[in-house]
Amino acid sequence: MRSSVAQTPSNSGFVAAVSGCRGAFLGLLLFSALINLLYLTGSFYMLQVYDRVIPSRSVPTLVALSLLAAVLFAGQAALDFFRSRILTRMARSLDERLSPRVFALVAQLPLNPKGKSLGLQPLRDLDQVRNFLAGSGPFGFFDLPWMPFYLAICFLFHPLIGIAALVGALVLVILTICTEVFTRRPIQAASQHGAVRNNLAEASRRNAEVIAAMGMTGRLGTSWGEINQKHLDAHERTSDVAGGLGGLSKVARMAVQSGVLGIGAYLVIQGEASAGVIIAGSILSARALAPVEQVIAHWKGFAGARQSWARLRALFVALPEQAQTLPLRKPAATFSVEEVSLVPPGAQSFVVNGVSFSLKTGSALGIVGPSASGKSSLARALVGVWQPARGSVRLDGATLDQWSPDTLGLHIGYLPQDIELFEGTIRQNIARFEVEPDPEAIIGAAEQAGVHDLIVRLPQGYDTRIGEGGIALSGGQRQRIALARALYGNPFLVVLDEPNSNLDGEGEQALTQAIANVRARGGIAIVIAHRPSALAAVDLVLVMANGEAKAFGPRDEIMRIKPAPRPVAVSQPTFAKAGTA
Structure with missing residues (x-):
């Protein structure tokens, strides 16, 4: 994962979150440098013991070296402890900086065709990134740049020891590349199948009553099983590749370590190295290869976090945060709809086409029409949930996007x-x-x-x-x-879509009174209804059919109730054509 990205207006929030962790990242680099220097303690301690203490049989020298090593080991342990704490807190800080924006995106995704099917995936992506950063996986990446340093010391001991360690490092690097190549597609597939599986589970949970009442549990369970099988297969392939190559890396490291011991013994026999070089070279060669082995062991988590990071960054760019706007005055006069045409998120055809009307303070509009005439779609545009494909919706002359969503919600x-x-x-x-x-x-x-x-x-x-x-x-x-x-x-504008669908007589009276109260205090009410009883307090009516406005004007002029042809029949409202107000 990259620690910085090019700043553009669409990803500035992402850049700010990453930049806020820059100090912690520099601290991690410093702690990693000190820790890797202190890793030399064990090898040089053994070198001194074999080459200085044993030949001289000096107990005071052994005690002094042991005390010094103990102090250095304690310092290494403390630095490791603090490095882990810094990494954990950096992961938390990144989550705290990004999570408000990610939550806002999750709440907006169902309204946007670019992310309608993502569900809760951005939250899971953020969790994936945080969990990887808070674990031990990143340590291998911080220690990896120090591998040439350890290899150089191995060459200083003897070129043969350095060559053996270098060959082992090249083998592990090749294994790392193979891990990346062979796990990329399975990890992507596992992520995609996991998203589909989670969406099915969430939909089933929301519709539990329908599923239970109509006996759909078994059939949906079959769909779940098929998707879950694909998800598990992809995870299994990833684990097989990562586990197999991880096992090879362990064997390679152990083989190199043993090879260095053998080479060291040969050099001692030939008189080209001391006995201490055997042990010190073995320890340093193992240390040189340890970061690569650790990277391979945590590659699955790293690859998953990298993909999650890329998806989050792409989502921030695709759905940029709304820029700060000049706060406008509280609306108090007019509400107008100007030639509004709507296309639902993810669709391509218009469901509302060229609707226009204007309301003044104290007005109440009833919107009526048959099912699928575009009434509810228009309601979503009136409150700013859907953006018009053409035309505009205005409060006191200002389009709704001139308010921030939180401020607009107050009105x-x-x-x-x-x-x-x-x-x-x-x-x-x-x-x-x-x-x-x-x-x-x-x-x-x-x-x-x-x-x-x-x-x-x-x-x-x-x-x-x-x-x-x-x-x-x-x-x-x-x-x-x-x-x-x-x-x-x-609020100045109140939009009610089928507000009396579940109300009894008392509730409908309360609804009528509520609409009257909105008008009395100078607000504007818009009521969408099939039942005429919901329109008792409105003064204007808009008739819609096939996504178009067919009539608009005073309620009493637009609506006429046709007498029922039979005593048992329920009268239905009919609509008279009226001129547009």
């Missing part, structure tokens, strides 16, 4: 057709998980949604935990709490 309330609540308390969900929310604003939003009395009757009231997705609540309760969340903070 918008949104109740989607598919309601999603989060694990936590009712209070947290209504307050949109603000750190220090205003209790009065929470209660006020609940009262506007007509859910306050229901909440206070619960055992823990507003502190009741609702479970993942609001599983502890009924469909109507979830919808009304989600409505309270949309109304929290009195």
Whole structure:
């Protein structure tokens, strides 16, 4: 993994995260240099013992050398300890710097065709990088540049010893290259199959009720088994290659070490070296080859982390962070849609084509039309979730992208057709998980949604935990709490998509009153509905069909209820063509 990248506007956050670890990286290089110098302690201690202490039979010299070696070994242990701690904390620092951006990307990926299928892969990639950095794998890479230093000392002992160590180093380098070549594709395949497997598991978990009710567990289990088999096969191939070459590297190192001992013995017999050179040369040659062996042993983790790093960097470039914009005033006057055409993320055809309308403060618009007419797609564009392929959506004349997402969210309330609540308390969900929310604003939003009395009757009231997705609540309760969340903070624009789909008569009355309250305080409400009862408080209606606006104007002029032909039949709304306002 590279410690720095070329800075561009699209990856500046990535560069900042890496640059923030530069000091720790330099510290690791310094500690690695000192540690590798101290690795000479054992070999030179044995050299002195065999060449100086044993011939002289001097016990004081042996004691002095042993004490000095003990001090140096203690220093080496301390440096190793601190190097490990620095590496662990550097990994944590990198995670802390990148994780907010990665989480934001994960939340945005479903809305972007470039990353719709990635799911939680960026989070797993960040974990992969952090886990590798926090382990012992990087030590081999920090020690590897010192291999020529140890080989040079082996040559100083004797050229034959240096040649033996150099041949062993070349063999290990070749094994390292083979490891890279033969594990690249299996590691990529394992990552791809793992992403598909995890996406299937997440989808199954979200739809557990449907799977159980319709007996789909076995069939989905078969799909899971097939994908998991491919995932395991790729992991197995990677482990076989890395393990086999790792075993060869150990044998090669042991063979070189034994060969150096044999060469040293031959040199002693020939009178070209001392007995201490045999032991010292064996230790140094082993030390010269140890980093390469350690790199091979951790190559699988390194290759996985490298691929994760590359994916994260590419994702940061493909989905750049929005630049800081000048904070605009709180919208208070108009909301306009100008010739908006929409293409869903990952699709190629328009689902909304050339829709235009304009609303002023205190207005409420009802959007009606048959299924698949583009109503919900338009709602996503109105709140900035989808970007228009053509045209623009404006608040007080400014397009929505002129606000940062967090700031824009303060001015918008949104109740989607598919309601999603989060694990936590009712209070947290209504307050949109603000750190220090205003209790009065929470209660006020609940009262506007007509859910306050229901909440206070619960055992823990507003502190009741609702479970993942609001599983502890009924469909109507979830919808009304989600409505309270949309109304929290009195946003200027409130967009409600099928807000009465799970409501009873009392809930629909509360909905009508909530829309009236938005109008009364000078906000703008937009309601998408099939049932006319949801439109009781609106003053304008937009009729859509086939992704186009067919009529727009005052509610009473646009909508006429046709009498039922039979007493048992349910009357259906019909729409009269009206001029565009």
